[in-house]
Structure formats: structure tokens, C-alpha cells
Amino acid sequence: MKNDRTIIYSSPMEGLEVLSCSSGREFKSHLHDGYVLWLNSESGENYSVKGSSDILQPGSISIIEPETIHANSPCCIERRHLRSFYFSEEFVRSLNFKLLGRENAVSPFRNRLLENKRLWQALSGLHNKLLSPAEKLEAEENILSVLSGLYKQADAKDILPGSEDKRVAMVIDYLHAHMDSSLSLAELADLVGCTEFHLIRIFRSHKGLPPHSFLIQLRLEKARRLLAANANIADTAVQCGFSDQSHLTRLFKIRYGLTPRQYQKAF
Template identity: 40%
Template sequence: LCLLFDLLEQKENTLLKESMYLSTLARLISRYGRAKLTPAQLPEAQRKVEIVKDLLSSFPEHDYSLTDLATYVGLSPWHFLREFKKYTGLPPHSWLVQVRLQKARQLLKQGQSIAMTAQNSGFSDQSHFNRHFKKAVGVTPSQYLSTLNI
């Protein structure tokens, strides 16, 4: 809950905040609720997830909200979050970060500066970009650029 409250105070990352909020509520309800409900199977859910993946891949720099993505494919935010994770193995925010990193690597290879790459890939700032890049690739963007010049 402390992580959720700290996250909710941030200005950006709408998709992460909404996803974390719903996941936290679901966890609390499943753990402390009296009724044990089995989520209904949703027809065409995989196709709807693919539609959202195409949207996120086409415009990864946009700041999406979970509610907007769910509405786009006609699902509730909770069902969308559950189905997206079921079919991709990742929540929408984590999947979007991976798409942003792919775009960032392409931009860096094209010679774009690190600061512009961070901005054009949808990261809130260069520090945020550096942190995600190093976690995913194993080196900082500047180290990655130096390996490209060899």
C-alpha cells in the first residue's frame, strides 16, 4: 500500500498507477473477501489484447491510461488488465516499457541523442529512461552508444 500511495502522488505514469491501484484492490479483495469468485471467460479477449498491443506499438511515446485502453476495446479496466497479463505475460505498463525500449534502441542506432531518445520514446525524463534501459539491456545508454561506434 505504501508503494501504491507513493506512486499515486507522481504526475505521470497513468497506466502504471491505474494498474497498480486495481491490482492492489484485487489482491486485498481476494485475500480478505468472503466470497471466492471465479472470473468469467471473455470471448474474443485475445483479439482485443492484440488490438491494444498494435496501438501501443504504433505510438509508444503516448501516455496511456488503463481506463482509456480498456474502453478502446470494450472491456472494464479490471478485465482488460487481467486479460492483457494472461495473453502477454506482462501487465500493460511493463509491456509498454519494453516497446519504448525497442524504439529507444532504434533511435540511438540512428544517431539521436540520449535526451531526445528519452523524450521521443515516451519516458518522462532521461533519468527514468536510463534506469529502464540499464535494467533491460545491462548497460547505460551512453555505454550502449559506445559499443555501436566500435
């Protein structure tokens, strides 16, 4: 299903989005509010996660946790086909229950790289199916069948979550709660009891971006969710803390490769 120079979004069911990208655009440092599972089917992809860089080769599967800063770009623009699955945290909890019997079970959705050709082929096939119209029952059956293989591949020793400075977690919670407000660095530093400079240093060390850049990513992800639910674009800009609709449109196009209106039409 090669479509040169295109970015296609599809949402076959609540909590799951699928992206097909054969354009040459670079995805600069960004985050998602849910989990990402992605693979290439034609050429390698340069990527970095939390400061570590590598190349995602065809046959490899990368999983990225929510709010993990990462970036990626094609090794070969002409042969690129990036296939991505976006799972909300609620979707993964439901998946854990369906496949493991409990929502808080240790699952394979952690920052990791998997090498499993058979699973890669199954995920590629699932990706194709989810970009095509299908009944919900059929989609659910395909998802559970393929992702059960991902769970079988998981090794608990490899997927333990990493530690994070509690002050960083406090600031992130505050950013979520005050996303539509005008915040200051002094306000955030006072919240966690350190200097403004020290806050920037520890935040960047743990998340890969300074607080304001991280906040912009949170705002964009919130805007994406609202737009997918067909919210008014101007109202979305205000709710997410952007100065106006044009400010949202400019940053949204940079981040997702589509304008807010184009993104809504994809659904």
C-alpha cells in the first residue's frame, strides 16, 4: 500500500490509532500521551530515545512509553514506509486484562527494541488490515490475535520501568493540571524546591526537553485528542493553552505533518 509522500491516519477503534508514513519528513523531538509501537517495511529509520540513537531496521520493532521524548527520520526518503500503532493507556490496560487477566500486569509495552521476524510480519499485516474498513468485531479479533504474540515475546527481566526524579514527576503532573495557563519557570521551581536553573537541568536530563518544550508537546497531544473527537479548532486552541488558532495550526502542522482541519478529515 505504498503511497509516496503521504501521511495517513486511521482510528479503527477507541484508544487505537494507526499511522502510515511514506513522506520524507523528519519527526523532531516529540512525545505521545500513549504508547507507540512502530516498524519500517522498506528501509531503515534513524531514531533517538532519551538521548540514545540507533537505526530501526526492517524486521525490528520499537516500543516507546507515554511521554518519552524521541525523534526519527528516514535513512532513505525514496524507500520509506513507517508503520506506527498508537495505543492509549486505557487501551493497554484493557489489553492487559484481556490477555493476562489483570489491568496492572507487567506487559511488553515498555521502552524496548524487539527482534522477531515472525511477529514483525504479523504486525505489518495487522497494520495493513487496520488501514482498511472493517467491522469492530473483525478488528478486535485481529488485534488480539497479533498482539498476543507480542505478549508471548515479552520477558519481564527486560521490561522493568526506569526510575525518574520525583521532582520531575511533580512538575509533569502540574503541567497536565495547568496546561491552559501561562506558567513561569519560577513557579515550577518553587513547586519542587529548587532553583530555576537546576529544574531545567534535571528536567532535561530525565525527559530530553526543557519544561516549556515538554509542555508544548503535551498541549499538542491534547489538541490532537480533541480534534479527533471533532472539536472546534478555535476552541481547541484556547482549551490547550495556545495563543490562537493560527498558533495551534502552525505547531500542529510541524508536529503531525497535517493541519488540524486535515487531521479531522482523516477521521
